[in-house]
Amino acid sequence: MYDLLAGLSVIEASSFVASPTAGLYCAQMGAEVIRVDQIGGGPDFRRWPVTEANDSLYWENLNRAKKSVALDLGRPEGRELLQALVRATGQFVTNFPVGGFLSHDALAEGRPDLITVRVMGWADGSPALDYTVNNSVGYPMLTGSGPEPVNHVLPAWDLLTGAYAAFALLAAIQRRGTTGEGGEVRIPLSDVAIGTVANLGGVAEVLYAGANRPRLGNAVYGLFGRDFVTRDGQRTMIVVVTPRQWANLIAALGLGAAVVAVETARGVSFATDDGLRFTHRDALYPLFEAAIAVRDHADLAAAFDAGGIVHSPYRTMHDAVQDPALVADNPIFGQTHNPSGFAYPAAGAFATLPQLDRRPPAPAPRNGAHSEEILSDRLSLSGTELARLIDAGIVGVAKTGDRSK
């Protein structure tokens, strides 16, 4: 937690990964992010992984450091309260549909400088999710060694869209500071996906080649990079991006003469050309496989580290979480009370600002924990009016039996 965005308040009406990620990143940088949900939780409130008591370990991590207002969004009075909160705040992040009661035009009535950042599925408004956008742009057909497509497990499009939405929110605020104008920023998952294909050269590549890139298994396209297995059975990823790393890798493996022999036979030099190391991988891979298969991982890792070679062993997520450098001793992690009652290391902002003190991560709120505070402060609702709304089931508050604080 840092305070870079102190003074910024954002209303978030969202679910799943992309839109909550935008709010999370802002909250971890010190913005006040008020997530407004259906009383009892939105569609992602029980998303797996869950505890035995059905508390979502997913929800309570994607919604850290936020406040929670719970409303009955199925009734007009609840919807009007959310609209009023958005208007009273001026910044809104959502993945609700373009039309309907959370349309930008409806919300901007009486608040012309409102900024709405809206995560969408397809750009035309039809529904899509990370896993349906991903296969529609072609990545599963390039993943693995074939012939079956392989889906990613990491919801990369959701995460990238969320980060981009946080960036776009601040960009729109910057413009408003200059022009006084608000507006809506629409970010479809589908445009993030196909736009990224383009940014990485993929659109140009397939049109230039008139064909798809071949499937490469665990090899990296266009340079020397692949997984290899050591004598003691450790699979390790090695990637070379500089001439110095290439020279040091060859030296560490004692492959100087063997690589020169390939260069002579093929009439090329691998010293400075990533592409040639890839083109001639049929000759190079067997040399490296053999040289690595007769060395133990610890021995190789020390030699690679000394040579500035980029490498890392494959491990499971459970093993990764036990790595002190990644989690226990990593200053981005800290302990919080969690709504689930389960204690574990929680992550804060990815960024580290050496000049500033990092505050520990904050917990996710219980559903409705801040309903009274926010509706009272922001909409000036009286205690009597709040009591009526709570009694009528329009406003929800966290129950006293709920865990966490």
Next chain:
Amino acid sequence: MYDLLAGLSVIEASSFVASPTAGLYCAQMGAEVIRVDQIGGGPDFRRWPVTEANDSLYWENLNRAKKSVALDLGRPEGRELLQALVRATGQFVTNFPVGGFLSHDALAEGRPDLITVRVMGWADGSPALDYTVNNSVGYPMLTGSGPEPVNHVLPAWDLLTGAYAAFALLAAIQRRGTTGEGGEVRIPLSDVAIGTVANLGGVAEVLYAGANRPRLGNAVYGLFGRDFVTRDGQRTMIVVVTPRQWANLIAALGLGAAVVAVETARGVSFATDDGLRFTHRDALYPLFEAAIAVRDHADLAAAFDAGGIVHSPYRTMHDAVQDPALVADNPIFGQTHNPSGFAYPAAGAFATLPQLDRRPPAPAPRNGAHSEEILSDRLSLSGTELARLIDAGIVGVAKTGDRSK
């Protein structure tokens, strides 16, 4: 291209994906992003995919809408010019090492309000790349149907880090506007990766379970989502996230009675519980496989669309790029002149702002195309001095024979 960040100027000294992505997103939102490279191009200048003339289709897409200053960064005078440009500008994005001539402390001498956003590999400064961070946090061991780990092809950690860096840059600028203070923002790929594992509930999950999640092939964890194959051989991804989608999917496939039979046999109701649909996938998947295997894709797609069901066919990247909705008719795309001379649709900002006119995408610069303009304007170098620096090989300018403008 939008002008949300008009008036912001950023110096970028970077390579590969993450740091250039941060600059790209800023440039596409109207910032002036000046990429400073070694004369003749940095280590990513020939990164694949390339044309037959060895022009990088990757580089010319990740560096659109930027300006290019070329310097000999191997010589003190070239390094001092880059330092002076950073100081004269006040905002700097880089993936150069923490120490050395581009350390924040060195750059901030005489420019205390400087903001440096630095993308790193490992948090301790040792080198890492997307593909070595990925296997170190466990995703390849969860991807595919096993037993071998499967690397992702999309450099998801690079992209997420780049987007987060763009966000963090604007957040730091927001703070400087309030406090007057600059500072360094360090964003290690490794912290983005393990922090994301945490944000998605993964750290809590493996510690709660004391074990790794099973490998699920193309199924989505914790809900009903998987690939199925139609009668005409089209593999299609289907994901259900709402009770309405579930009811409509069952109706579209005529599976009402069969699903009720499973519910009765297992003593559960799938109507509103994602988790139960996942737990009992052994009983559900065969029903859906059989029902989908006797229908053609076009027929099913129409029924799914009518029911608001989230689905999409698998296709190759080459096929995706031919989809008019994704590329040819998509307003985020446009044509530019490219340094490679090859013409193809280029992407602009992922976001769409309905109230504003979108300007077409801009091309990447030739190496050194803006050296004279920037060094003259920003550092007030005279024509005589510039000529001396060019003659001495300290400053590079785009050659007249270079393609594009």
